[in-house]
Amino acid sequence: MSAATPAERAFAAAMPALFVVLWSTGFLGAKLGLPYIEPFTFLALRMLIAALLLLVVALLTGAPWPRQPVFVARIALAGLLNQAGYLGGVFYAVGEGMPAGIVALIVGVQPLLTAALAGPLLGERIGRTQWAGLALGLLGVALVIAGRESGGGRITPAGLAAALAALLTITYGTLWQKRHCAGMDLRSGGVVQYGVSALALGALAWLTETRLIHWSGELAFALGWLVLVLSVGAVGLLYTLIRRGEAARVASLFYLTPAVTALMAWALFDERLGGVALAGMLLTAAAVWLANRPVRR
Template identity: 55%
Template sequence: MTPHLPHRLWLAAMPLLFVALWSTGFIGAKFGLPYAEPFTFLFIRFVLTLALLVPLAHWLSGEWPRGARLWGHIAVSGLLVHGAYLGGVFYGIYLGMPAGLASLLVGLQPLLTAGLAGPLLGERLATRQWLGLALGLIGVALVLGGKLDPGEALFQGFGLGALGAVLVALLGISGGTLYQKRYCTGMPLLSGTVVQYLAAAAALGLGALLVESREVEWSTTFALTLGWLVLVLSISAILLLMALIRRGEASRVASLFYLVPPVTALQAWWLFDEALPPISLAGMAIAIAGVVLVVRTPATAGRPRT
């Protein structure tokens, strides 16, 4: 019995570890963006990730998507899930949005996905999901209201450009989730991620070429941040997710994603002194409660209409 205890503890900790790792992505953006523009930063990150992920996909899986059509669908999902999502988050933080607020806004993805699943996938929303959607909107309004600035910036430290960039990220991750669910059901997880990163790297590389100077101030902080994002976020988190899915824990991970915004906000407060006023903290709690209501639904809710 005793030899199995560490194994059981590890299995119990895996979902929480995944969420803890995922929340550091927003902090990594805050650390690295002073040294490189967002598209350039992400392009370098994706190239380094691919250099490690391609051999891993070959050694650990060896299975690649079958057919040009599936490759195309996976590439589109990658443009949305990685290109639009990460590009929007990094650009919003680059324009001054606090990391904790960016995490909260894109953390509303289950709300938007649930709202779009009806017309796009024929799924019904339960009453508690509608309540969750309403709470999410109220919470976001309170958070943004707490950051209002009577000056020209509109919000404290950032303007509409940053808000628009993060909203693009929210639309990208929500649309990409629905697109992947509908068109990429035969996608091998690891090699499919390689295809997604290839598409996102191409798009962000083009963006860096067209609108950025592509200058990088190489420093110890930037190198360590880049190493963390590549090795811990883009590689380790993906492998951990694979292990969770194999053990049937994917739904448990989804139910814990609502912890990402408060964990990120706590990290941002500790590392960067990013403080939210009381009304924004209350709004964050309300918004997270809305996400919980949407995610934690009865098994009979949300089934497609027949």
């Protein structure tokens, strides 16, 4: 195997930061698109377009396809967990009226939950420094949310259940992807994952929503952004990071997304950031640094 070029090494080093920035823009796309379309309908359309786009890419580039039915099933389950389960839960909770900050805080437990399960499920060793970083990150996320959430909204049993479902599915989905889908080609595997997610979300939309779409420039831009930048770009980076690193350390990157999203919302929508939120951002940055330090043997 030939050694990596300087450009390849630089890109590999920049991948975590690039993933955090791209993943954080999902909030902006949802804010632009949801006034014109219902959550499950929006997500089903997004998954369908992403599946078709990756199908074209896979066919044009000669991507290898999974041949064993059991491997296809494992890839499909990862897609249902990481796409339909996680995004469906988050969007439904927000649609139920739960404050976005509360939903983000619930899902923000993911790095700690991933670390707790990575040992027994994947055999990964989590050191004291990593545990300290993960706990510090949870505190940082809480401070970011407290410093930017304006209040309002309501917490319903259905919304709370959806947020918890999103937490559990993205946590187990990350571990499942790491353990069972290491050899997945991102092009053909993406077709399978987005295809089954489109079917699942489409079924939910058919059963629970009107499926009416009010097309607008904002919706078209949001849909295109979420498909190309999130479903193709950010998810591809996430799976690459999972393949290359330990699940708990990759999950720690999710601690940075509330802070980055808050900065973007401040720049684009003039949402104010108080001192508490700024302190939380510093804590999350320190937490990710601690969580990604090498474990001492």
